Amino acid sequence: MREYYITKNDSGQRLNKFLEKAVPLLPGGIMHKYLRLKRIKVNGKRTDAAYRLAEGDAVQLYLNDEYFDAPREEEAFRRITQPRLRIVYEDDHILLADKAPGMVVHADERGGADTLIAHIQAYLYQTGAWNPADAASFAPALCNRIDRNTGGIVIAAKTAEALRILNDKIKERELEKRYLCIVHGRPQPAAGLIENYLRRDEKRKQVTLHRQRVPGAKTARTRYRTLASQDKLSLVECELLTGRTHQIRAHMASIGCPLLGDGKYGTNELNRPYNETGQALYAYSLTFRFEEDAGVLSYLNGRTFTAKEIPFVRKYFPSFQL
Incomplete structure (x- = not known):
């Protein structure tokens, strides 16, 4: 028999959702069967x-060991002895990390532990801010993602309550995200709004833009303004009004100004003189603009956080001040 005591992080969720995370190898059909047979109990009693679940509840599981054999996903953090993190901000509920270009946020098809979330979990574990033994179904999690070759601010929730709130706020677009990028040429006009439809091609891992809605396409809107220009390059700030895959890269290319280093939506001919192999794109600014009550995160409303160091700005526009 295994017993889990429900902490604040695990409370408030349905028993079946808790079991899906705590015992991922337990099939749904068997879970319901064992609930009926009282092989799964809460506080020693049959339940549905x-x-x-409430804080302080005890969940008793009379299950075979085979259902507990698989390692939990977050165990990758244990292989990291020295977390590599650039922390922009941290409190009891959230951590804002400045992800370096080249690092993946989650494990990809190649697997491995060298991911942003693993480094965040390792840091929180080693500093005593999180102990996986204290919450059977919750682990610190990322609320947003950034492509491997894009750098910038990523939000991590340290508590289940913060994760629920932030997921809802992101869905309602109550977070303002701004990016800096370097593009080839000079956008005309210097500032504007790009609005069309974007469709993702899963096989090619690329998106296409359309003026009219086509099957599978979603609205994509980007506001941009040119901050500086010199020679054949421009420094541009982009605000995402929608959050589609490769949106900024595709949008800037669509107005004749592909991102520096972007081989997917730009051309090798343009990039070759600069010897850049990853797109010059950085999620440098995050503002919380809550329109409705944000519960324990209400204190964040109206606050803006920015990345301190953006390598390609220093390299190509050294005199520009953010």
Whole structure:
């Protein structure tokens, strides 16, 4: 028999959702069967899958060991002895990390532990801010993602409550995200709004833009303004009004100004003189603009956080001040 004591992070969720995370190898059909047979109990009593767990509850599982054999996903953090993190901000509920270009946020098809989330979990574990033994179904998690070759601010939730709130706020677009990029040429006009439809091609891992709505396409809107120009390059700030895959890269290329180093939407001919192999794109600014109550995160409303160091700005526009 295994027993889990429900902490604040695990409370408030349905029993079946808790079990899906705590015992991922347990099939749903068997879970419901074992609930009926009282091989899964809460506080020593029979209960149903819809029961809302409360802090202090005890969940007893009379299950075979085979259902617990798989390692939990977050165990990758244990292989990291020296976390590599650039922390922009941290409190009891969230951590804002400045992800370096080249690092993946989650494990990709190649697997491995060298991911942003693993380094964040390792840092929180080693500093005592998080102990996986204290919450059977929750681990610190990322609320947004950034492409491997894009740098910038990524939000990590340190508590289940913060994760629920931020996921909702991101869905309602109550977070303002601004990016800096270097593009070839000079955008005309110098500032504007790009609005069309974007469709993702899963096989090519690329998107196409359309003036009219086509099957599978979603609205894509980017506001941009040119901050500086010199020689054949321009420094541009982009604000995402929608959050589609490769949106800024495709949008800037569509007005004849592909990102420096972008081989997917730009051309090798343009990039070759600069010897850049990754797109010059950085999620440098994040502002919380809550329109509705944000519960324990209300204190963040109206606050802006920015990345301190953006390598390609220093390299190509050294006199520009953010």
